[in-house]
Amino acid sequence: MNSQMEEAPVQESRLLSLIQAKSGPLTQELSLTEGNFGLGKVPTKAQPDFATKMVCGFCSTGCSLTVHMKEGRAVGLTPSSDYPVNLGMACPKGWEALRVLEAPDRASQPLLRRSKTSPLLPCDLDTAMTVMTSRFKAILQEHGDEAVAFLSTGQITSEEMAFLGALTKFGMGLVHGDGNTRQCMATSVAAYKQSFGFDAPPYTYADFELSDVLIFAGSNLAIAHPILWERVLRNPNSPRTIVIDPRKTETAMAATDHVALAPKSDLQLFYSIAQVLVRMGWIDREFIDNHTEGFDDFAAFLADYSPEQTAGFTGIKAETVIELAKTIHQGKRVSFWWTMGVNQGHEATRTAQAIINLALMTGNIGKPGTGANSITGQCNAMGSRLFSNTTNLLGGHDFLNPEHRAKVAAALGIEVERVKARNSLAYHEILDRIREGKIKGLWVIATNTAHSWIDQRALLETFSKLDFLVVQDMYHSTETARLADLVLPAAAWGEKEGTFINSERRIGLVKKVSLAPGQALSDFNLFKLVAEYWGCGHLFRAWKTPEAVFQILKETTRNLPCDITGIRDYQMLDLMNGIQWPYTQKDSQAGPPTIERRLFADRRFYHVDGRARILFEKPRRPGEVPDSEFPYWLLTGRGTAAQWHTQTRTGKSEVLNKLSPQSLYVEINPVNARELGIPPGARVRVLSRRGSVIARAQLSHAIAPGQIFLPMHYAETNRLTFSEFDPYSKQPSYKACAVRVEPLAAS
């Protein structure tokens, strides 16, 4: 029934309505109807007959979206009102999640390049599989088992990641494979592993609402994770919110305090804060003594990092640092949060650990509203950390540990010899090997390396050295797919089943609510096909459905910190609104999981001695700093909440496109713009030692003089970035390099 009762036409004659029509077919276009299922009013044309919840497929926040189904197909969605993560809200990407599935450039059939010089032409799946397996086999035969590698993603389900990891390493016998999670989360993984003994973000989202002091380092939460910023705003304690970021980001703007430090001086700043805490005795001695290791060395090390000493480097006055330390000291529940500003740095792991140290020293961990908390990037970066079988052996194990190998082999029902005691190369090392001609074949799954990788020109050169490049993606138009020798058409989020793990370790369900185009298959089934064509299908007879694999994965986590053996099945995940790890079989006997759980309430960390490690290292300069030739720092980061990474998906929604500038812009301080003779809105050229881009100047005091900012969503940006990697996490340092800016003649 049309609900707009008040608009029902009063008996008007036909003639009258010809002259003055208050209703009719055009009005009906926008009519609303009771949506049922507690949805409120929805457009009449999309009235659902079934409604089901599933986790969003963009970022790691892991919001739940209620998908409106009509006659078996998704016709709309709304954020789920009662999901503990997003509490009825979603960012624009989530709202448009179904729309981007309909794009005309969806990969709907395999595309094959018959020779390096010929175009990509359609072929059938049978041909594609035959060619792919034979080409890879030929390369392996000729060049050995290290000559074919894969680059995976944080965007597919855990079950798919596990399938890919197991297929490549245990079935095909590959050694090297890494994920694009290297670009976003590797630092947190390395930092947590070393500090806590396991890769374990300790928090739950409720902590945003329970703190009285929240410190955000290198995190533009309001834009990158808008729904988590919602949680901050729901905090009833009128908390101090302190943003540490060189740029006045949207989050810095909304926070109570902004500490605008010099680029790449974060490690020094955190050490100076620690120095003040120690000097003033604002530390939790009892906690340090009983639950940590290495504090005394750290305290001694800090002698050289008084705020007075670091001020020249960080640009932050000693009083500000002391005030900051005092705020931490006075806070009853202090939480520390970081994102890419920390993770993507040349000394990122130590920086993340400097933050962890602050939480440990002040006892701000394991209690409500506290923690040293990394906010992840991609929807299933956390799943990748456990189940991608790249850096870690399946389930969060160690390839070099014979017991772990035996355990995983047993859980999978395969011979233990298939689990090689060899660690994979990291992303950039794989690329190095390609450049050296040692890796000849590459399989890229659901990531857009040709856009996202640092120092793009070098990357493109590297890719041109490959003998055979397979790209498996939902779009055939990505910068990377266009370089491929073979494109495999993948079904997308919403067209398949599986689970994601979000930043607070909550495992959520993805359901199949929409039809994939043409011959596109779920990544899961593409892996199944590859296994059969490769000849190792027998290893995966039990891997019938994603849910069957979920049961296997559960088993691999047994007795680990991430033990999820208590989760019965998908139905339980659905009913419980997602379940955070750990949830052991024993836990499940005690009852259903509570909604919000954090780690370390028992103050026991995962090192054998139960103590957390306090780790530190002398800060060093980044590999490239501004000089007379390239006098500006280039900062990069998220542009708007409407854009996601390389825009392969968000670029497909006309509405999202309206919400962000359609071509590259550069933020530059008005003072610098004046010096350079750049009027507002003018086109400028930005050059680094590696390349140049043209962008429109956006003058803003939000960016400090001597720095410029480019959003990362435009393919050009990475022409400028500088290849440097954190030595522990091997994560690229996207956030700083040296550039020059030149005005262009009037356009």
Next chain:
Amino acid sequence: MMSPGSRSLELPLAGRQPAGNSPATPGPFAWLVEDLLWEQRDLTAVERFASLHDQGKVPSQSRYYQDLIPLSKPQAGQQYAFEVDLDSCTGCKACVTACHSLNGLDDRETWRDVGLLVGGTMEQPVVQHVTTACHHCLEPECLHGCPVKAYEKDPVTGIVKHLDDQCIGCQYCVFKCPYDVPKYNKRLGIVRKCDMCHGRLASGEAPACVQACPNRAIKIRVVDKRQVVEDCESNRFVAGAPEPQFTLPSTNYVGKKALPRNLLPADFYQVKPQPAHAPLAVMLVLTQLSVGALATGEFLGSAVGLAPGGLAWLISHWLAFAAALAGIATSVLHLGRPLYAFRAFLGLRKSWMSREIVLFAGFLVSLAVLNGLLVRLPAAEANPFVHFLIMASIFLGAAGLICGIMIYHDTPRPFWAFPRSGFKFLLTTAILGPAGLLLAQVLAAPLMSGADFPTYLQADGRKLLWLILAFTSLKVVYEVSFLRHRWDRTHNPLRKSAQLMTGPLLKVFSARVVFGLMGGVALPLLLLIDGWNARSHGALQASSLLFPFSFCLLLAGELLERLLFFMAVTPPKMPGLGGEA
């Protein structure tokens, strides 16, 4: 397909073709491919999960928005209004997508926008997002301008509703609204806009944007209209927004943070050509030609040797009719729903658009009857009724023309203010009128015995040439002199227009000037000089061809001027995004 010398694929399976567009012999697992494709097409798996429950009448989302919407309906002197807390808006734009989804809008259609303001100082930089939709004004100019009464201001809620089925797609409301609110929908041929989700509000649900804002930055409040008027008197709305006195917008932007004076929209320095509205440009120029030819013939006819009843006289009236008909017919193409154009009389009381349409309709009818009589009646020039019709046509046409000026004057666009639009429209009339008469003479000449066009040009025609020359010079100088605004101290709308004409629209502008100077100055001058020179009458001899050419250039020049009139205007708007959004 295969390029010689390139690396070809070696396939291990005997008998298999290399990649091709058609499958050869199926591989050993072709059955599995089929199975998996079949499985992919099956969407029933989701049904094993329970559907959400129907939780009765109260939407589950209501717990978040209950306190964001009013408990009671507005009383007399009150209405609903948006309230936006600027401190809470971080620019996530969920409101835009939620509005888009929950209202079932078309792909590119958005009723809400989020803009960006930047400013502050080095020590205290400010980045402020502004979410904006329809302001449900106290004086909705969209409503006042609508020729077909397709807008209503709800007497109780104050919501400005658009009646989609009443709309004829003239888009005048788009010109009228200072906030860029009504959005034209090409598919439907109508304008649509935010209705504050009145259907939702009526049943106790919050509008889509209010429901969806993670930061609770958008609320619906009951406001006192008197207060809105007072607030608008202060001439402040929100930084970077057009002045509020024109329409009295009801939205209230609040926030605790003091915003600095230098806040500017991120798109402040961007200039973008606007739609050309070619049918409107054609209509304006041709109706002005028509009125000009009629009036010049009637009032100057005897001075320029236009004998009433003569063939040239007759042709000038046919020409006026043809131009009016062509212009008005073309203008119909501008409408999204031309079939309903007859509704245009409804807005006579307030809408200049409505008045123009009605007057031009009368103009056209009057001209049609007139020309009918001219053809049928012998010695029609002496018939008093014919004379009455001529005067009536001139009156209706001139009145329509003035309404046309008022249409554009009555928008918040200074480029279209009366002096500018009026000057252009009247001079077009003054240029094309004499030119039309001369054209009538050219057309008449071959059919008349004893008179030829070169002779006419040497005698009475000179006066018309002088008129064309003088008015065209004046108009081109005026238009070129407008470019001085490029050096205005403030970045005002006129400066932006000048920037457009010297930037992205430079080619159009140059062509306009060249055409004007050629057709209205150089060629008439050539003909005049030639007339002085008694020995060689080269140009004059060719004038029967030369003048029509000159006329075409003039007409094209005026058309280009009118396209620029639309393309170079800078409409006011709420703050937008940076870059080339």
